[in-house]
Amino acid sequence: MTITGKNFIGFSRSAATESHTFQAYVPAQATHLPEKFYAATPQEVDAAMQKGTQAFDTFATTSPAQRADFLMAITREIMVLGDELLQRAHLETGLPLPRLQGERARTIMQLTQFADLLREGSWVEASIDTAEPNRSPLPKPDIRKMLVPIGPIVVFGSSNFPFAYSVAGVDTAPALAAGNPVVVKAHPAHPGVSDLTAQAIQKAAEKTGMPDGVFSMLFDDGYIVGSALVKHPATKAVGFTGSQKGGMALYKMAMERSEPIPVFAEMGSVNPVVILPESLSADTNSLAQMLAASVTLGAGQFCTNPGLVFVVESPELEDFITLYSREISNVASTTMLTEGICNTFYQLKKEALAQNAVEILALSEIKSEEQNQSQATVARVSGKAFMANPALHEEVFGPYSLLVVCASIHELETALLLLKGQLTATLMATETEVARYPSILRILAQRAGRIVMNGVPTGVEVCPSMHHGGPFPATTDSRFTSVGRHSILRFVRPQSFQGWPNALLPDVLKNENPLGIRRLVNGQESLEAIDG
Amino acid sequence: MTITGKNFIGFSRSAATESHTFQAYVPAQATHLPEKFYAATPQEVDAAMQKGTQAFDTFATTSPAQRADFLMAITREIMVLGDELLQRAHLETGLPLPRLQGERARTIMQLTQFADLLREGSWVEASIDTAEPNRSPLPKPDIRKMLVPIGPIVVFGSSNFPFAYSVAGVDTAPALAAGNPVVVKAHPAHPGVSDLTAQAIQKAAEKTGMPDGVFSMLFDDGYIVGSALVKHPATKAVGFTGSQKGGMALYKMAMERSEPIPVFAEMGSVNPVVILPESLSADTNSLAQMLAASVTLGAGQFCTNPGLVFVVESPELEDFITLYSREISNVASTTMLTEGICNTFYQLKKEALAQNAVEILALSEIKSEEQNQSQATVARVSGKAFMANPALHEEVFGPYSLLVVCASIHELETALLLLKGQLTATLMATETEVARYPSILRILAQRAGRIVMNGVPTGVEVCPSMHHGGPFPATTDSRFTSVGRHSILRFVRPQSFQGWPNALLPDVLKNENPLGIRRLVNGQESLEAIDG
Missing domain, CATH: 3.40.605.10 (Aldehyde Dehydrogenase; Chain A, domain 1)
Structure with a gap:
């Protein structure tokens, strides 16, 4: 073709x-x-x-x-x-x-x-x-x-x-x-x-x-x-x-x-992931692998990429951080979508890492000969420093994620209250923890279109139950x-037809229900024809 | 109380x-x-x-x-x-x-x-x-x-x-x-x-x-x-x-x-009513009565009040106009809602009647001793003059309606194309006429939330099939x-729950369907519980 x-x-x-034309760019080769x-x-x-x-x-x-x-x-x-x-x-x-x-x-x-x-x-x-x-x-x-x-x-x-x-x-x-x-x-x-x-x-x-x-x-x-x-x-x-x-x-x-x-x-959004201590210590290694894979999937170029991970100080946390950092370090670099996205990624990442009290945990190596390569990066910051600095609440589009280490569950809840609307929010917790801290789930739910439990948000399943959207600023209309x-x-409106002769109505609304569809007839669901 | x-x-x-208080106004007595x-x-x-x-x-x-x-x-x-x-x-x-x-x-x-x-x-x-x-x-x-x-x-x-x-x-x-x-x-x-x-x-x-x-x-x-x-x-x-x-x-x-x-x-909106010739001549008297009642119902203070009536020149039209004008002249005055609404009504009516080529057909008499009384008014204008003057396309809130007399069906269609979004649009026509002029119905339908056939738009039935809304500027969101x-x-948003243990889900979504509601289960409507 x-x-x-x-x-x-x-x-x-x-x-x-002819006065304004352009050519396609090949990011891996930086050519046109x-x-x-x-x-x-x-x-x-x-x-x-x-x-x-x-x-x-x-x-x-x-x-x-x-x-x-x-x-x-x-x-x-x-x-x-x-x-x-x-x-x-x-x-x-x-x-x-x-x-x-x-x-x-x-x-x-x-x-x-x-x-x-x-x-x-x-x-x-x-x-x-x-x-x-x-x-x-x-x-x-x-x-x-x-x-x-x-x-x-x-x-x-x-x-x-x-x-x-x-x-x-x-x-x-x-x-x-x-x-x-x-x-x-x-x-x-x-x-x-x-x-x-x-x-x-x-x-x-x-x-x-x-x-x-x-x-x-x-x-x-x-x-x-x-x-x-x-x-x-x-x-x-x-x-x-x-x-x-x-x-x-x-x-x-x-x-x-x-x-x-x-x-x-x-x-897009930062898709917060909250990991509670019991859940973190239960299977630390799998958790670290799963999270690192989600953060770096497709060079992090997904609107559901987990940009903020909230944890609480605990004896097992340092083990998790070691494993998670190792996973991130080992991620192979991949070509980013455009020169602009790649440049913006490095610029925003640099700015994020330069913020007060932000400490780099891991940087992946770029081994490829190709151009516009991503570098997976995770950093950590305390809950207090996170709360004090709104710049840290914003998305860095690409394989970057910030681990927010809170001093207590209370501090974690307070930090979550600062989050704006999100496409997704994820809670990793045991059932005991969910029951013990009901407000965490409530805070996340009020801010997100999809709430993931003990999984990662990156996959967007195409099925009727998927809501891909969320409160502003994740989208401009949380209802769709x-x-x-x-x-x-999104692309329809309701219309009423009053007093129409049956023959003139659209098939959908005709007495005989020629399309055999489900309709609300006098307030009751029905598949039947109705008497004219 | x-x-x-x-x-x-x-x-x-x-x-x-205490520095800013106000009192209720009694419009019929002009007192507080x-x-x-x-x-x-x-x-x-x-x-x-x-x-x-x-x-x-x-x-x-x-x-x-x-x-x-x-x-x-x-x-x-x-x-x-x-x-x-x-x-x-x-x-x-x-x-x-x-x-x-x-x-x-x-x-x-x-x-x-x-x-x-x-x-x-x-x-x-x-x-x-x-x-x-x-x-x-x-x-x-x-x-x-x-x-x-x-x-x-x-x-x-x-x-x-x-x-x-x-x-x-x-x-x-x-x-x-x-x-x-x-x-x-x-x-x-x-x-x-x-x-x-x-x-x-x-x-x-x-x-x-x-x-x-x-x-x-x-x-x-x-x-x-x-x-x-x-x-x-x-x-x-x-x-x-x-x-x-x-x-x-x-x-x-x-x-x-x-x-x-x-x-x-x-x-609100002007709720256009189109009356085609066969329909107009079929039962002229009832039509005149029905329309006059709709225009003056509740002193015309309804958002579904028919402010524009489109007709085509025909031998029977003058009969209709005579009957319609007589009905309007005989309407008893009623108290309007507020002094502001009453004053605005008389002001806008005056401005509308002063427009080029607008001719008064009927004015009701005010016989009541009470204050803030409405005066039912209808006027006529040619289709050409209507099209030339956007001021005539706007709502006059109260018992006022403009009869737009078009020289032909074609002129009527052209005039309808100028209408903005409406709550309702009404077509009075025989089935033959509907079939003969399909574009009239299409033009009306593209502009209205509810399309009334051979009736009046003023009643807003409270039932599931009622759409009370319409394209801008009738409302700010035609989808609701x-x-x-x-x-x-209007007041909800969808939310997805991914990977939740059954016990933590809202009752609505639990496997056992404790509320016995209709749900979409794997794409199929169902009232049943599902296997956990």
Whole structure:
């Protein structure tokens, strides 16, 4: 498949200007690949949004089965790209091939799960309250409700997941499933992967008869195109996974529009891990291994990476620290995603280590010949020094973690109270300890979207029970997840239909229940047809 | 029951300063009632929020049955207030007693519906994905999810519903049901009603053993207390029903906090009604009566009041206009809610009628001796003049409606495209007409939360299928309703529990399903216990 670097305006490709182009960077070699990518012009931004708006009128009325076919066609077209896609991703991101293979499988699974959700059909939360014409003092009208799509969605590809959180990832899949056109701003860290994936989506859309404009994708290595997309009047919501700074900039832009729109920004967090003494001494070695693996997984480039580990002084603590430090020291360096991420990692790490009372515990060695290599690092600080210094509460994106050694459980609780909203919080404790210190769990729970017990937070299982989100500043909206079937709720709104003749209602709400879905009928769950 | 006008800080009453007090106004007599109400000081605001925060720790862990008992106790304490409450409401709002009796019944029903929802229990959307320890390449952890409360909620009482959208109304009921403490800013238009209702809630909280701080209420006749509540760091969400100006001011304040919080502001709309020719000629008289009644119901002081009626020139149109105008002329005047609302109504009406090409069709006569009387008014304008003048697209709160007479169906469609987000949109059409002009329904649907067919939008049925909300600027968040059981979703967030021992999980998520609720177990709906 040819990578032309042109923008995708619905079914057309467009390169309106030669004056601003960029090339893909190969982090492991610190070189660039040859193809030019064309930054979209304001006219191209507008054209993509206009096409999206036009496509919405027809796309919103496609049947769930038609959209399921579209999603499954995307999975097939992605798989057809085969090794070419994986190799290109490996070059552009430095991520190892097995990881990329796994991530591609996850992306396919996400799309498939939404196709399954559409085919089952009950996700629209259909609700029917039948009329009572003889009710006194006033007759009750027939009222029915379902979730409907909202219009064109702007999706920002992420740097750290070239498949699963990018062009055909966790935002695009549910937005399309719900019936919304999507306009992707490709992440400049992997423009070739994005180009190939967008071609797959374009093909799938054409093959399954979707309207022109159901999907567009624009390139830019700066902020102009992204800002223009968020500010465009046709945009109805925004999905973003990335930095605090980037997410908040988009959020503020969206709030300042004359019509504010929701921005679902997932902006990472420090994912505190609390290890209580009995748990720490029970199997110190496994614990040290598990934690070190979680801190350094994927060069620490996960939003669920445990950046703060809270422990209490105890006789066994020094053993744990020795084992944990040894594990970290032995971690092989890996290529980081971009030059920018790598430079920022070393800069933030340096600043963190220079803070008062912070002591380095372990640094891994860089043995590779490749460029942009990560260096796993853990440091320690006392609970008191941690509490006194808010700079230590912030994320260092990469394989870095700070061990906060508290003088007592009470000090640990006080330190936890200072934490802001988190994607995850983890408690490692015996059942006796949990029962003895109930406030620890309560403090963590009030601050996190997912509470892990005696495990690590880094794996984000794709399943209905996964909530990947959390209180601000982990995300801009704690009520929504970006992973799992409920992520579709970001891109819909409820709509009521009052007094409609049965024949005119959407199939979902018709008396005969032609789709055979689960509905709330007069307040009771039902799979049945109802009397007209 | 004595009305002391003191602020409710949890279970305590407080009047920290005499320097800023106000009295209740009686709109029908243009006089004031004797009691003083004490505007809350910044210290009282802080005390209410602090108590709310403390109460949250225990209130969030009460059982659903305990909270259901609390809500039902509120209904009993409100009913105990009897005629005293209704008479006071009549004085303070000018609303007739039968309407107030109905509104009180609705408020009791809302509280009862949430008590029932809690007792049934499935509203928490419990989801369980069981572990697969032998899954390859990675074991799957046990993950479970449910909705949890978020913390103290600030509720603004509305002017036009002293019971149903005020102290114990559509925001307070679901916020408490979910396990969130509530701090109400009482509306100054009915402070005595608010005082009495708050006393009922306070009593109910004490009798059912709820924590001090689960409910507070503060007085103010200006904007200082409301602003301080929205800006307070302990506030986690805001519920508001009122004007565009008020709602947007709170929304902007909330977005500019260092931790932005959701504001659910329902800001009214013009609720367009489209009448197609066949439908208009079918039963012209009934249609004119129905529409006139809807426009003037409750002196037009409803957020679902039809402010714009679109018709097409036809031979029967002039008959309709004659009948409709006669109905409007004969409407008896009624007392408006406040002096401010009354003055604004006459001012906005005057401005609207002074616009180019606007022609008065009918004005009702004011025969009452009482003060602050409404005057039902309808005017007409051509579709062309309407499109040329955005001032005509805005709401005139009160018994006013503009008939937009379009030269053709095409002109009507073009005019509809200019409409912003609405709570409701209504189509009066025969089935043939609906089929002939599908784009009318599509244009209306894209702009409204509820689409009424061949009826009027003014009644807001309290039932699961009611969506009372709509695209901006009708509300600040089109994804949530303020009426019906799903309104509880505004005040919760999902939380995942990964790898928790069964004994430590909330009852909702325990293997044995002790509450007997409906749960999603490995993607399938189930009422059963699961194997541990």
